[in-house]
Amino acid sequence: MREGPIVVVGGGPAGASAAATLAEAGLPVLLIEQRDQLGGAIHRQPAAGSENHVWRPARHRRNWAALTARLQAAADRIEIRTQSVFLGVDGEGRFLFDDRRNGRVFARCPRAAIIAVGAVETIRPFPGWELPGVMTAGGAQVLLKETGRPPEGPILLAGSGPLLPALAAQLAKAGSPPVVVLERGWPWSAPAALAGLALSWAPMSEAAAYAAVLAANRVPYRCGAAVTQVEPDGTGLKVSIRVGETQEVLHVRHLLIHDGIEPNRTGIPLPDPDADVPVLLAGDGREALGADAAILDGCRAATQVLARLGRADARLSSDERGLQRARDFQANLARALHSEPIVPAPETVICRCEGRRYADLMALAEDASAREIRLMGRFGLGACQGRFCGPMIAALRGAPLPAASPPRWPLRPVSVAALARLTPDETE
Structure with missing residues (x-):
């Protein structure tokens, strides 16, 4: 060895x-x-x-x-x-x-x-999600943590998952509370899952802290609500949302979206x-x-x-018990926030790097292999190499989009000049 x-x-x-x-x-x-x-x-x-x-x-x-x-x-x-x-x-x-x-x-x-x-981070795509002013909640949170400055103007958070209330609370603490948080799921339809979540003291106490911040800043948290379309609106965005059987329109400067990781x-x-x-x-x-x-x-x-x-190390068993508790919590959370998938409109962008749309994905043969989807459909060939669009394509196809096996380097873009200065293993 x-x-x-x-x-x-x-x-x-x-x-x-x-x-x-x-x-x-x-x-x-x-x-x-x-x-x-x-x-x-x-x-x-x-x-x-x-x-x-x-x-x-x-x-x-x-x-x-x-x-x-x-x-x-x-x-x-x-x-x-x-x-x-x-x-x-x-x-x-x-x-x-x-x-x-x-x-x-x-x-x-x-x-x-x-x-x-x-x-x-994953999202469920909809028409207009690639427009300026729309970004993932995780990306917005990273920028907030690095600069301490929230986006300027009215902000809407939408999608599903615990990151939404967490980021909403951080934005509120930074002086820019969102106009509303839209959670696609409807937790009250899964009482058994909610009961299981209540037994997880640490994450639920954290959730309670976020809820307290949102309440103090009068930020509405609406369940069963989803964004269906985004359009440019001057210097902002016109966001169409569906709440149950009704349609509404909100005008904001920024839309932050998130559907899990x-x-x-x-x-x-x-x-x-x-x-x-x-x-x-x-x-x-x-x-x-x-x-x-x-x-x-x-x-x-x-x-x-x-x-x-x-x-040998005796801590392994206790680590596994803690990990199992986390699995149980995540399973209950997934059941509580479950929502049925929405088939995107044909014009919806799926691969942002290459500008490929849902219609382009549907034009491929139903039994197209992962290689054919990449080379013929040009999905996952851009800078992200399928890191972002891969989960979306997998969800829409109902099957994963596997990467090359074994993985081939470089996994990320690298300059030829840096490669030319490759230094050997200093331990040899």
Whole structure:
């Protein structure tokens, strides 16, 4: 087995937890993060030069402070590389990274790797979702966390999931409460699921905090409501919504949409029990269970690496119990917020990178393979390589759109100049 460090890709809660656990066990760790600071999406830090800190629940602040302290305590065994993007694994088994700070690609041959690259936000497309002024709620939250400045003008949040009230509360705390939050699901139709949710104290206390902020700022939260179409309206947007059997129109400056998250698996090497170099997934990139569970899952992945290296750790069983509680919560939440899919109009854009519409997808043969959908339909060939449109296409087809197997690098765009300056594994 190789003698290099354990590579952990992703500096969010799962990656930080995994790196800290491995370093505490005495192993050298290389922690890779594509941003200029650790934190991931949930613990995104203010951008350089910004002193603005977005309001977030105390539990999340405590969790990140504890992870940061663990990383600092084991700093002599953890090498942190920020502004470095995972490009994939080459034919010689080297993990390649684009060091965007120094404009070069570097390689590592690790003893093991933990991939904790988080999740991808999903939406249910509708006509006009690609217009200026429309963005995902997750993207808007990242900008808010980095700059501390909310979008200017009236804001509407729509879609489904717990991110909507969370972001609405943060916008309200930042001085720009949304005009309304539209939740597509109708929780009251699933009383058993609601009863199950009530037993999860930590996430429900967080939800209660968000609800209190929305109530204090008089932000309506409407269930069973969905956006059906968006049109330009001067400097703003004309948003058509359906509430039950009625249609309404709202005029806003920004529409923030969100319909959940999916693990980021596009091009990611999947675990192979027979591989010489163990590769494990962790956090929302393995199973989207939330920020608290990501910390546990990072520890779980690190524990499994230790076991593969002939070490043992008794914390695995307790991590699994916590992860199972998170699974139960997410299952109840999915049942409570379930809503029937809506077939999009033919003119609805599905692949924003290539400008491909639902009519283009329907024009392909019903039994078209994933390769044919990509090459003949030109879906998933743009900059995102199917990370964003892939889940939409899978939902519309009723079958997943698999990526190339095995994944081929580079997974992300990289300059030829950076490739020309590729440096070999410094551990060789």
